[in-house]
Amino acid sequence: MQNTLLHKVYSTELFEENGHRAIEMLTQHLADKLQEKTGKAIHWNDPETELEFWKDFLEHGKPEELFKSITERTTYVHHPHYIGHQVSPAAPITALTGMISSLLNNGMAVYEMGMSPSAIERVVTNVLCEKIGWNADARGFLTSGGTLANLTALLTARKAILKEDVWNAGTSSALGIMVSEEAHYCVDRAARIMGLGEKGIIKIPCTESYQMDTSVLEEKYQEAKAKGITIFAIVGSAPSTATGMFDNLEAIGSFAEQQGLWFHVDGAHGGAGVFSKKYKHTLKGIEKADSVVIDGHKMMMLPTITTALLLKNGMYANATFSQKADYLLTDSDHEDWYNSGKRTFECTKTMMSIHWYTMLKFYGEEVFEAYVTQLYDMGAAFGEMIEKHPSFALAVTPMSNIVCFRYTHANLSQNQLNELNAKVRQQLLEDGEFYIVQTKLRGWHYLRVTVMNPFTTKVHFQNLLDKIVLLAQNLVSSETTIC
Ligand SMILES: *Cc1c(COP(=O)(O)O)cnc(C)c1O
Numbered sequence: 001m002q003n004t005l006l007h008k009v010y011s012t013e014l015f016e017e018n019g020h021r022a023i024e025m026l027t028q029h030l031a032d033k034l035q036e037k038t039g040k041a042i043h044w045n046d047p048e049t050e051l052e053f054w055k056d057f058l059e060h061g062k063p064e065e066l067f068k069s070i071t072e073r074t075t076y077v078h079h080p081h082y083i084g085h086q087v088s089p090a091a092p093i094t095a096l097t098g099m100i101s102s103l104l105n106n107g108m109a110v111y112e113m114g115m116s117p118s119a120i121e122r123v124v125t126n127v128l129c130e131k132i133g134w135n136a137d138a139r140g141f142l143t144s145g146g147t148l149a150n151l152t153a154l155l156t157a158r159k160a161i162l163k164e165d166v167w168n169a170g171t172s173s174a175l176g177i178m179v180s181e182e183a184h185y186c187v188d189r190a191a192r193i194m195g196l197g198e199k200g201i202i203k204i205p206c207t208e209s210y211q212m213d214t215s216v217l218e219e220k221y222q223e224a225k226a227k228g229i230t231i232f233a234i235v236g237s238a239p240s241t242a243t244g245m246f247d248n249l250e251a252i253g254s255f256a257e258q259q260g261l262w263f264h265v266d267g268a269h270g271g272a273g274v275f276s277k278k279y280k281h282t283l284k285g286i287e288k289a290d291s292v293v294i295d296g297h298k299m300m301m302l303p304t305i306t307t308a309l310l311l312k313n314g315m316y317a318n319a320t321f322s323q324k325a326d327y328l329l330t331d332s333d334h335e336d337w338y339n340s341g342k343r344t345f346e347c348t349k350t351m352m353s354i355h356w357y358t359m360l361k362f363y364g365e366e367v368f369e370a371y372v373t374q375l376y377d378m379g380a381a382f383g384e385m386i387e388k389h390p391s392f393a394l395a396v397t398p399m400s401n402i403v404c405f406r407y408t409h410a411n412l413s414q415n416q417l418n419e420l421n422a423k424v425r426q427q428l429l430e431d432g433e434f435y436i437v438q439t440k441l442r443g444w445h446y447l448r449v450t451v452m453n454p455f456t457t458k459v460h461f462q463n464l465l466d467k468i469v470l471l472a473q474n475l476v477s478s479e480t481t482i483c
Helices: 004-009 012-034 047-060 063-072 093-104 115-132 146-161 185-193 214-226 249-259 271-275 315-319 353-363 366-388 414-431 458-477
Strands: 139-143 175-180 201-204 230-237 262-266 291-295 307-311 392-394 402-407 437-441 444-450
Touching: 012 063, 093 353, 115 139, 115 271, 115 307, 115 353, 139 146, 139 315, 146 175, 146 185, 146 230, 146 262, 146 291, 146 307, 146 315, 175 185, 175 214, 185 201, 201 214, 214 230, 214 249, 230 249, 249 262, 271 291, 271 366, 307 315, 353 366, 366 392, 366 402, 366 458, 402 414, 402 458, 414 437, 414 444, 414 458
Parallel strands: 175 201, 175 230, 230 262, 262 291
Antiparallel strands: 139 307, 291 307, 392 402, 402 444, 437 444
16 A cells, blocks of 8 residues: 555554554643643633634644644543542543553454454443342443433333333323433433423422422323323433432332333432442432443543443343334343343444443452442532531532532622522633532522532632632622623
8 A cells, every 4th residue: 555644654663653642741731631740621712713613723823732732622531620520530440441542443343353352341331230139131232422311211111111112103192202302411311312201201390409309200190191291201310410309219119000001210420329328218219120231431430421221130231222113032032131232222332331341450340349439428518517617508508519500699689699609610610710600590590510520628618618708709890890
């Protein structure tokens, strides 16, 4: 082959040279962020500025500065001041497994295109199933994100529960699922994709503490039934994204059992709590679930994107996308667990199982216990600090590492406070020293923190609160900004 450009693309010397440079640069980046050598948690630019930079870079930038520029001009999840969205500061070793997955590029759809990662996938999902407390009938597989996993679980539920074979025959029946009003929006989206429509999403109101009000389940179920809706599944959030509050899985599980519904637990964020002796209680009743979703890239220190979808009875996973009506394996059939593409939405996916396995092999499953426990402890500690602080109010006492709070001021109305908190958050973003997010709950604008970094301490929290008070006071005193 004569083409010198293609020779250059596959040059092993260049790979080694660029690789060493990238590792050195990332090591420096990690050291800077973890040890806070640079003050910022986010390098904020408005989208138009960022777009201009990258248009210009393609023309004029130096290739050897590319990786560094990408790394710098972004959000630093390894900085202890990164306490925003629920993405984990990836364990550095998983950057290496990410590289291996990218380079080997086995597509995983069939066993032959990913033999080691397919077998490894079975091992890691077995560990998760066991932790949930299920027996040997349980199976799991990995897929690209909680959103896709929730959709897949609901498709499995529909096939498993209904007599009608919607996958093959389509349907004009009114079908529905039950889910709390605080559930992640992807459950709503999944239901709509499945053709349930708005009326098929039976939203269960929450209690004062943003947890599904299980006392109204029977009433809501009968109400839907009277309207001719056949409900096939109920979804519990563990926890719900906005507030980090866990639904009562025990009560939902009993209700599902009583009505013959599929019980799905969206544990994208908190499912990893099965590893924590101290916080396992948040998931009490999870073993009653028919399916559970756990995101590796949230509370398990793995890189985006890797999610486990686990089923109490693995057989049902074979049915989800099956064209055959008699999909369930008989005893004499061979269970081809190793062809994960039959069960996943994706055809091609990454070798994501190797991230999980590497963590287990290098650090043991205690590493997941250590991580979850540390972060939930810090969520509680931050909650206590807010509670004691005269200038702040909590949305609810946190049950996890997610904390919603707002700045308060006796002389300001709800509208003024909402505006004030939104402005504070915008100033924090543009300033970049801390990265936190925001959410709306029952008409109030809240600041929202998710403690994702095991090195975030109370001192960091105190500095954040001091900074917010200062920003808010400045905004209040320049009356023009708050009207
Ligand atoms: C994050 C989250 C999701 C979505 O998962 P992705 O991996 O981002 O697709 C779903 N449900 C809950 C409860 C979540 O916290």
